[in-house]
Amino acid sequence: MRTPFLAITCWLTACFAAETTGPSAAERSYAKGDYAAAVEQWQQEIHSQGVTAGLLGAVGNAEWKLGRKGRAMICWERALLLDPRDTVALAGIRHAQNAGGTERPAMTWAETFSTAVGADTWLIVAAASFWVALLTVIIPKMRRKPANDWTQRARLSAVTLLALCIPGLWGARSYASRAVVRKTEVSLRLTPTLLGEPLHGVAEGDVVRTGRPFNGHIRITTADGKTGWVRAGEIESVWGGGLPADLDQKAAP
Amino acid sequence: MCRLLSLLTVGLFVCVARAEDRVSWEITPRVTAPGQPFRLQIQVESDVVLGGAQNVGKEIKPPRGMALRLSGQIIRPDSTEATLNFSGVAPDQEGEYIIPSFNLRFARKIIVAPEVKLIVSKTVNFRRSEQARAELEIPRRTFFVGELIHGAINMYGGESEGVVASFGLESVAEGFTFQISADRQPLPVDKGQGLQTTFDLTPIREGENEIAINGIMLIQAGEVNAFSTAGRDRPFAFRRRISVEHVPEKGRPADWSGAIGKFTVETVQVSNEKPEVGEPIRLRAVLTGAGNLDRIVPPELASSEIWDVLPAVERRRHAEEQRFFVYTLVPRLPGKHATPAIHFSVFNPETRTYSRLDFPAQEVTVTGNAPAKVDLVNADPAAPVGGPGKISGLATPQPRQGATFLRTQGPVAPLAASRGFWSGNLLALLATTLTVAILLYAGYLAAHPEILIRRRARAIVKTAQTATSEAQRRGDAHAAAIAAVGGLQAGCAALLGAEPEAMTQSDVQRVFPGANREDLDILFAHAHAGRFGAQSGNESATAREVALSLLRQLHKML
Structure with missing residues (x-):
């Protein structure tokens, strides 16, 4: 009984000892204002060691500082999926709504x-x-x-x-089952077709509720209740991978 | 010869004799009351032609407190005489006042005027209110460097004199900037009739500084007749020592930009409350009050992630004592935003305290889409020195929040998205259901054993039917009888709850009450006779047919 207890104690000690070391390179870059480097270093950390809500929140902050609202919102929303009480992600989303003009659907009681x-x-x-x-x-x-x-x-x-x-x-x-608008200017279309009539506009970083997919489009509902179709590539689901998709990267031929 | 020598001596004396100038002065009245106007006349007689000149008596220096100005001069270019008239006002203090000797500079000669003495005594009967007078109006307190001091020269009309004009205002104010703000304005109603000249003073260095203001007012006597002049001038001269200090450093806010006075926030306006992203709007803040509005450095508004702030445009309304701070704001992001708050620190010279004025932020709804990149940053101009310098609603990143062992490798997919989770649970549920069903079925069968018995009997009967038919087809009557009897025994035993070997023709008849007993006896005898002796030879095809029919009925009954 004593041996397993000692082993668990040593493991936990090792885990937390790693966290009490000085600021990482990414944190130093963030503090210096080199947000691009901070994003890159945190992404490497995520790829090598895995994802936590804290890391996603930090990446979200750096992305926001770089002006990439869509990526920042994705990071924060996914951080909240992992930890609904993550203070960094909550503060980021609140800041994006208040200062950044980002819209997010009001939460239902459920x-x-x-x-x-x-x-x-x-x-x-x-x-x-x-x-x-x-x-x-x-x-x-x-x-x-x-x-x-x-x-x-x-x-x-x-x-x-x-x-x-x-x-x-x-x-x-x-x-x-929500998604974040990733493109700068996205039109909410009446029909799920390429030539569908644009009804309204949604901005990058806006969080929308997603519905059924059809013909390469997804039906969404915006924060103010407007519904319509957007192309699947224009939004990114919150329920998905750890880091936001790189939409700038062109597909291989 | 003697006469000739006398004439030569007289001629030589006349030639070498020095010319003499005679200067006389007269003050009217000789003794004055404090503040009483007087006139000084200086007459010059010379042995040479004096020639014309401008402002001959400009070197006269009246003693402190006395106003004295040249009011006229009579000088003929070809004359050896000149008359200078000065107007003066006696000092306010009693005593003997000496006007020092001074030079009268004529075109051809400089003549020294002797010192002039004026006696000021309160014994002289003089009603000050009877004559026009001038007073200097400046607050009596300590001023501060950079403060705007409003002053005025009030020229009051008397009971027998009126003030009709003023001119020649001069000031000597070292350590101050002096500027006339309004000249020769009518006096305010509550101060009576007269004129007023207002000026603004601004101390530019600390210490005890003196300000001297001189001027002349043109007065008009109440009674005008053929022998009186239409008007005459009367000088005024003021000297005032003013204490000047720097504004105290104790309690001075970091954002104090030199505002001294009493100010209030008038209003804040935006030119467009619903601009689009990138559309410039104008934010106008109006400051009112008494103080150095011109010297205020406009509060600096830094650009933020929401607003681009362009440099302010200065405006001032002197008449209304207002100062406009106008900023051009360019919204960067859509949404409901508040304009940057304008903070402003003011020093009140009377209470010697600093106060803070806040222009309220205005709500603006910005439409349109956000640009792809938003430059962030910036320092809060109203933030105290040394405080946190950045405006940002983002929390400090905590990438190490959460234990390391809680890290998730790979994409963040909720457990509900895991196929293994759902398939495992489904399999477990199926297995549980199956187990429960099996157990329930087994329990049912255990509770009802006749089900299995009948099922087994049904199989035996079926087999017996087949065997009987096969034996008949082969022509083996004995085997057919054995198979038929075996099937009947098994089927009837299941129905009667007995052992098959114990079944006889009577038991078969209990199951099939209408069965022919004779046929059953023949069948059973033929099947079992071999156990006990020779085979019976009276086997009949009818009995076998009856047996097959009973087997079919028995199969249906089971």
Whole structure:
């Protein structure tokens, strides 16, 4: 028993010891105002070591400083998917809305509820409570014995958790089914066709709710409730890869 | 000969004798009351022609507190006499005042005028309000470098004199800038009749500085007759020592830009409340009040990520004591924004304190799309020295937030997007369901064993039918009978809940009450006779047919 405990302690110590070292090269670049270098260095760190909400928030800040609103919003939104309470991402999105003119759909009550924990946590808790509830029902039946007190308590707790998870899952789903406008000037079209009539305009960095895809287009709803079709390449889903897609990179022939 | 010598002596004496100049002066009245006007006349008699001259008595220097100006001179170019008239006003303090000796510079000769004495006494009966007078109006307090001091020379009319004009204003104000703001204006109603000349003074260095202002007012006597002049001049002269300090350093805000006075924020306006991105709008802030409006350095507005700020345009309305700060703002981003706040620090010279004026920000709705790149930055002009210099709503990045072991390799895909998660759960659910179903089915079968018994019997009956038919086709009557009897025993045992070997013709008849007992006996005897002795020879085809029919019925019943 003592050996595993010591091993876990050493591992955690090593993990946190790495975080108490001085500022990284990316942080120094950011502090000096060299935001392009900071973005590049943080991206390398993400590629080599993986993604955290903190890293995504930092990349978002640097992207915003470079004036790339769409990329910054993608980073912040994805950071919130990992950690709904990430202060850097929350501050960035608030700043983008207040100072940057970026529009973001108002959160529904289910989405607000879902931000209590991460989407993955909702799913894990829901799955676990489902299985616990199921097994606490099945096992006594199979054993042809009435459920004892502990079984009933476990069943009630699991069912309650599952009921609580349902709006959380729904909110997390609708929260994640959004996208960020990546192009500078995007027209909201009446029909999902190349020559569709432009109805309204959305700006880079605006967050929209996505609907069904069709003919290379996606139906979206803007923050002020306007709906229309945009080309799939003009927006980037929040639910996706860690770093924003490089739209400037031309496809290979 | 003696006569000749006498004439030569007289002629020589006349030639070498020095010419004498006679200068006399007269003050009217000889003794004056404080502040009483007087006239000084100087008469010059010379033995040579004096010649014409301009402002002969300009070197006269009256003592402190006395106003004295040359009001006229009578000089003929071919005359040896001259008359100079001076107008003066006695000082306000009693005493004997000596006007020092001075030179009278004529065209052909310089003549020294003797010193002149004036006696000022309060014993002289003089009503000051009867005659026109001038007063200097400057606040009596300590001033500050850069402050705008409004002063005035009030020329009051008297009971018997009126002020009709003024001229010749001169000032000596070292350490000050002096500027007349309004000349010869009527006095305000509450001050009576007369004229007023206002001026602005601005101290430019600290210390005790003196300001001297001289001038002449033209007065008109109340009664005009054939023997009086239409008007005459009367000088005035003021000297005032003024204490000047620098504004205190204690409590001086970092953004104080030299504003001294009492100011108020009048208004802030924008030229367009709904501009597009990149469309310049004009922000106009109006400052009013009394003070050095001209010397104020406009508050600096730095460009931000929302606004590009172009240099301010200066404007001033003197009449309304207003100062406009006009900025050109170019919005960079769409949305609802507030114009940059204008902060302004002011020093109040009366209370000797600094205060801060804030022009309220105006809300502007910017339409259009944001440009691809937004340059950020900048320092808050109103921020205290040494404070945080950047305006940004972004939080400080914390890339190491969260433990390292929580890092996610690869793309950030929620668990709900994981195919493995859903397929694993689905498989587990299927397995659970299957297990439960199997267990339930097994339990059901365990609770109802007749199901399996009948199923087994049905199979045996079916097999017996086939075997019986096969045996008949081969012509093996004994095998057909054994197969038929075996099938009947198994089927009837399942229906009766007994063992198959124990079934007899009677048990078959219990299942099939209408069956022919004779046929059953023949069938059973033919099938089992071999166990106990020789084979029975009375086997009939009818019995086998009956057996096949019963087997078919039995299969249906099972």
